Amino acid sequence: MTGTLRSIPLIWKFPKRNIFECMILHYLFLKVNGYACFSISGELEAGKTRTTAVDRAWFLVCLAVVVTLWTINITVVERPVDVSPLLSIGSRLMWFTCYLTVLFGIVWNFLYRDKVWSLYVNVFKVDQQLLALGANMYYTEMYLAMIGFSLVSFVFMGVLNIGHVLDVGFELWEFSTFLYSNASLMMLVTIYSIAGSLVWLRLWALNSVMERDILAGGNPKIIQVKGKDFVQTVRQYMQIYDQLCDLTETVNFCYSMQVMITVAGSFVYLLFFAFGVILFIKENNSVFDFSTASLVWSVFYIMSILLVVAVGSTVRHLGRNTAKLIDRAIDSSTDAEIIEMVGIRTE
Numbered sequence: 592m593t594g595t596l597r598s599i600p601l602i603w604k605f606p607k608r609n610i611f612e613c614m615i616l617h618y619l620f621l622k623v624n625g626y627a628c629f630s631i632s633g634e635l636e637a638g639k640t641r642t643t644a645v646d647r648a649w650f651l652v653c654l655a656v657v658v659t660l661w662t663i664n665i666t667v668v669e670r671p672v673d674v675s676p677l678l679s680i681g682s683r684l685m686w687f688t689c690y691l692t693v694l695f696g697i698v699w700n701f702l703y704r705d706k707v708w709s710l711y712v713n714v715f716k717v718d719q720q721l722l723a724l725g726a727n728m729y730y731t732e733m734y735l736a737m738i739g740f741s742l743v744s745f746v747f748m749g750v751l752n753i754g755h756v757l758d759v760g761f762e763l764w765e766f767s768t769f770l771y772s773n774a775s776l777m778m779l780v781t782i783y784s785i786a787g788s789l790v791w792l793r794l795w796a797l798n799s800v801m802e803r804d805i806l807a808g809g810n811p812k813i814i815q816v817k818g819k820d821f822v823q824t825v826r827q828y829m830q831i832y833d834q835l836c837d838l839t840e841t842v843n844f845c846y847s848m849q850v851m852i853t854v855a856g857s858f859v860y861l862l863f864f865a866f867g868v869i870l871f872i873k874e875n876n877s878v879f880d881f882s883t884a885s886l887v888w889s890v891f892y893i894m895s896i897l898l899v900v901a902v903g904s905t906v907r908h909l910g911r912n913t914a915k916l917i918d919r920a921i922d923s924s925t926d927a928e929i930i931e932m933v934g935i936r937t938e
Contacts, residue, residue, distance in 0.1 A: 598611070598615045598631060598635060599615070599619075601615045602615060602616050602619075605731060606730070606731045607730035607731045607733075607734050608730060609715060609718065609730065610711055610714045610715050610718055610728075610730070610789075611635040611711060611715060612730065612734075613730050613733055613734040613737065614711050614714075615635075616734075616737075616738070617737065617782075617785060618631075618708075618711070620741075620782075621700075621707070621782065622649075624653070624775075624778055625649065625650060625652075625653030625654075625693075625696075625697040625700075625701075626696055626697065626700045626707070626782065627700065627704065627707055627708075628642070628646045628647070628649055628650040628653070628697075628700075628701050628704060629641065629642050629646055629704040629705075629707075629708065630642070630643050630645075630646055631708075640704065640705060640708050642704065650697065650701050653697050654694070654697060654698070656771075657690060657693050657694050657697065658694070660690065660767065660768050660771050660772075661687075661690040661694070661768075663767070663768055665687075680863060681859065681860045681862070681863025681864060681867070682860065684856065684859050684860065684863070685772070685856050685857070685859065685860040685892075686768060686769070686772040687856075688852060688853060688855065688856025688857075688859070689771075689772035689773065689775050689776050689853065689856065690772060690775075691852060692775065692776070692779060692849045692852045692853050692856075693775045693779075695848065695849055695852065696779065696846075696849045699845075699848070699849070700845060703844070703845070706841060706844060706845060707845055709841065710786065710789070710838065710841045710842065710845065713834065713837065713838055713841065714789050714793070714838060716834070717793055717831060717834050717835060717838070718793070720827065720830070720831050720834075721793065721796050721797060721800065721831065724800045724804075724827065725800060725803075726796040726797070726799065726800050727796070728792075728796060733788075733792065737785055737788075740781070740784070740785070741781055741785075744777055744780075744781050745774075745777065745781075747777075748773065748774055748777045751773075751887060751888070751891060752766075752769070752770055752773070754887060773888075773891075776853055776857075776895060777895070779846070779849055779850065779853055780850075780853070780895045780898055780899060782846065783842075783846045783849075783850050783899060783902065784898055784899075784902050786842045786845070786846060787842055787902035787903065787905075787906055788902065789838065789842075790835060790838050790839050790842060790906050791902070791905045791906045791909050793831075793835055793838075794835055794906065794909035794910055794912075794913055795909055797828070797831055797832065797835070797913055798909060798912055798913055798916065801828060801913070801916045801917075801920075802916070804824065805916065805919070805920065821920075825917070825920045825921065828916075828917050828920065829917060832913055832914070832917060835910070835913075836910075839906060839910070850899055853895070854895075854896055854899060857892040857893075857895060857896050858896070860888075860889070860892055861889055861892060861893065864885060864889045867885070
């Protein structure tokens with residue numbers, strides 16, 4: 592635990608100078624929730640981790656909590672009398688999905704714990720190359736934005752849970768399973784969004800550097816690199832882009848399956864919600880008398896889906912722009928070394 596404990600003071604150190612100083616709080620958040628059951632070994636930049644007895648014990652505790660609450664949700668929790676059977680089924684399926692996601696995520700990230708930490712290590716390596724090209728990484732601003740996003744997410748979750756209790760009443764086991772399942776969904780969406788932002792922020796930085804350094808010549812199809820060696824600069828762009836593609840694969844490897852399961856569960860709940868509203872109206876009831884809590888949670892699930900889609904779409908859009916800029920640089924080159932390098936990459 593020495594490396595982990597030594598890194599804790601970095602949480603309140605300002606200004607931030609590298610990605611590790613920004614993400615140590617994120618790592619501790621993952622650790623508390625069972626998504627990072629490993630300890631940092633040595634210097635942060637070395638990228639070494641180890642799994643202590645405490646880490647293994649915490650992994651088992653997190654698993655036990657999930658399995659216990661999952662069992663309670665299935666065997667003990669009863670449907671509130673004022674909630675329709677259709678919405679009750681939808682809620683239980685959503686809770687089942689959330690628990691399955693957490694269980695899968697804890698086990699998956701424990702088995703591939705080196706992969707989780709390698710995301711930050713590889714981001715650090717990319718940052719060194721971007722900084723060498725003159726990019727501004729805005730570490731302090733990124734850190735404050737990450738904290739703000741996380742706080743807003745969980746304040747929003749707290750307000751929704753209070754509203755749920757006021758609407759359907761308080762019952763200990765029902766509230767416990769409900770709170771844990773939906774908090775885990777919010778946690779996963781937040782983690783995925785932050786991990787995805789690590790990629791798209793660096794794609795944006797690379798695009799900014801390329802747009803700054805590349806000058807259009809007399810022929811709009813021909814470009815020149817301002818004040819730098821053309822071959823070496825294009826090679827740097829391509830290497831950074833390849834590394835960012837690898838980072839995207841790492842994010843997907845660690846979190847995409849969990850996100851897909853959660854999104855699927857959200858769609859199932861929304862389907863049951865839609866049928867519940869239709870049946871409620873067909874029974875000559877006013878739509879304004881429909882469960883407010885169900886409506887609010889439907890909006891929450893829709894927002895979660897949209898946030899996941901927005902992160903993925905942003906990465907895709909920026910990555911496509913990066914590829915276009917690199918293609919312009921390559922197409923304008925008559926250098927044999929660049930042509931040979933591209934030929935090797937496409938074989």
